[in-house]
Amino acid sequence: MTAQAKSKEAAGVTGKLPQENGAIRECNGKICIHIDGYWIRYYPPPPNTMAEKKDLIFSLRRRVFHHTEEGINSPGWRLEIARKYYEEEQNPARKRVKAAMLAGSLFNRATDIFASVVELEEKGIQVDENNQLMKQCEACFMEALELGKQVRHFSGEEGVDELWGEPFKAFSYPMDKFFESRYVKLAQTFAAIDRIIDRMISVYSNVDGFEGVLPMLDELREAAKTEVETMRRDEAIYEVWPRYVAAKEAIVEFKPCGLINREDRIRYWEDGMRLLHMGKDVIGYLSGVRVPMPVTTANYMANCDLYEQNGSLDSEFSIPKHCFKNGSGVSCN
Template sequence: MDRPANSSPDTRRVSLLPGTRKIIEGVERVYYEGYWIRYYQPPANTLSAKRHLITALTRRLFNHVEHGINISGVRLQQARHAYETALDPALKRVNGAMLAGALFNRASDIIAKLVEIQELGVEIRSDNALLRECGNCLQEALTLGRLVLHRSGEEGIDELWGEPLHAFSIPVEDFFESRYLKIASTLRDVDHIGAALTCCFEEDGDFAAIVPLIRCAIDAAHRKVETLQTDDLIFTVWPEFVVAGENLIHYRPPSASAEDIERVRHQEHGLQLVAQGWAILNDISRARTPMPKTTQSFIRRLEAFRQSGTCPGLLVPLTVPD
């Protein structure tokens, strides 16, 4: 499979300004942080556009964080009371995450109603009290975001929580530009994982044959990261991404004798690392946001496996996402 135009940093010794746009193989791309990323024309900077953007960002946020925190904005006061009265630190964290969810939904409700009023011909000024309340809700939710875990349980994605407030506070075009920077950071994490997996397995007799599958998965992850869900191209990109992951996690090394306990353990640990790597790639690519702590922790486990042939921390088989 050919690598996409954005699949690796542009290493040419040419000074390119961030935001430089160029047609590459018939596709308009924009340059950020060494990557040529598929470009999308931002919508007009209207309250209606912000409403659609914030709604989409909030929905995406809830798709990637722990279950049970998508609390209706109508229940904001109940959520706040539960958080403020919780005494156990572990319970208070979850209540705080639920409060953050309610705040996001309250902000979304407010801006939705303001758009409806605006569509009736009523001017909504920037100093409108409800707009200020919307901003306050998003700001408080952002503060509480540190309490929220990613659905994998490994790491919160603080940047996801900041995006609705960011989209509310700045022009839509500027928000799109900031997203390209995050996409570039995400692509770099994807590449780091791909390079670490390749380095770990390419000279391993049991796993060398998996390297082309790793490359295919990384290419598919690149295309997934840069493609908007609303783009018709997603009907090609998403199936390729899913199948690349399935091919990767279904890889099996040559059969080892049951009596060769060390080799059996080596293969089991290697397969668990492959599954874990795909789970992380899946999380990062779908969220289109870097997860640096999770990425670096995984790379350290790969290095430990490469040096010793086992990874003692991998004792329980992982559940691989669909």
Template sequence: MNNVHRLERALSSEPDPPEGTRRMINDEERVLYDGYWIKTYPVPADSLQAKKPLIEALTRRLFNHTEHGLNIPGCRLGEARQSYQTETDPGRRRVKGAMLAGALFNRATDIFRKLVELQADGIEIHSDDPLMRECGQCLLDAMDLGHMVLHRSGEEGIDELWGEPFRAFSVSVAEFYESRYIKIGQSMRDIDRIADAMVDHFGRIPAFEAIEAPVREFATAARIKAETLRTDPDIFDVWAQLVTACERLANFTPRHGATPPGERTGSLVHSVSDGLHLLHSGRDLVFYIARARTPMPRSTSEYIERCAAYFATGRVPVMPVPLPA
């Protein structure tokens, strides 16, 4: 668990290997996306039996990372749809739309589970089977409602999570795995963008000049977590490394009474409490991305802007997060 993600230039026989290039690095196969060598996993057989646990896991993962109250059983789909369609208040309609999306996902998972059971009993299931079509339609409808759903933090929606079960349903397992590696590479990129913003802006403020080491350690641990499945034997070390690095960053103690560099900001004094709050927000955002293994582009860009504003003004601007339409 080191900086293996960034070894692509040194270990590649090509100056700029194309996206999707695979290499054996430290006896592990890795694939290159977004400038990172990402750990790969064996692809299960492409069958309904293989897709059933995959779609179930993706559905659990979806509810684990989205706002509370969306895990509506599929058997209540009719109630959820009626409640959403008759709601006129915009705020409540958004929430009910999110709940309807949850019911649709659970209905699709219920159908897929039954299809696998029928196939296990020797009943041949074709792609044009009515239940297969209904399952796909439920996933599509849920995906269309995904823009109404926020991440559990309230930061933003993660639309990719809503599309993953349908993608796993509609493409081969190998294609789905490859799409996940692409998203993991994008997640690693955002993790490093946030870490760079922390180091670049806080590192020039004397009160926070020792911040680079804990930030870089946390970012490295977050990248490793982003590529590691929960079923991986290394997950115990990987999770422990991430949590302890997160704690060390949370416990960072600034040097009080220092003023920023005179050539940059004159006599401006930065609010230490504002700075700590901003550091903790960045730590949380990296943690969310690493756990979801999905980029959060709007939140990442807004956080970088807040870091720049803090360095320039000494205060953290208040940036309200609008609810989705």
């Protein structure tokens, strides 16, 4: 049975239900929307008001900074200082980090402005889209979006452009259109989780002593997808989050059993454990950001291929050949 077939079966979906995107039905006790072969927990979009947009943008801001690299949550009131240091920096590596810090300041300045506009509206002062404040807010979001290409996920493996762009979408789109775009990203995240778990099961089905981890991986698959689709404000989170954490902890605590005492196989089994934990981490990254991470996913798939082909992984801190002296005793560049 394919991963998507398992997902539909787990959701309680029958063949009688329509399969077109956007179909909404009750599936296994929850209301779901069908997107690209997946049934995803559905939440009606909130009213398209400035106050609701503000709450959404602030929620997205917290999530963005939680899942990105450290030190870039620079306050909006320091925007000019952040820009000065960014523009003066010549070192490429440091300039990237300063670009991320400037993006953080722009992001926070935009949300500060938007919050002020909402406060004015609550006092009966209408601010239209052509107002200078709204134009400045949009400009900050736009520049933050462009600089956000320099921002990395906290794992350091890749950028998080799609995650960084969500607050600007919330600012620009009507609420219903924003939520429609989110369901597409959730379906893509589901697909990435399925792809990784399927690959892990394929690998560990052929590794002696790891048979016991296979049902744990299926549980991690379903627990992760349920966590991805569930909003924090939903009471269901009190069941969803503990299940997800327990599924990850089961992987951490797993130890292979029934191994033959062969010294030449120790590296094979140790790297099998390492690859298993790496996969658990990638699932955790995807569950957190709730958008695809193609570079991280591709890197993990490459490690799975390497393990199957060689029975081991390259050393995490492997030293390239050019670091060693050549035959004449001269080090190479």
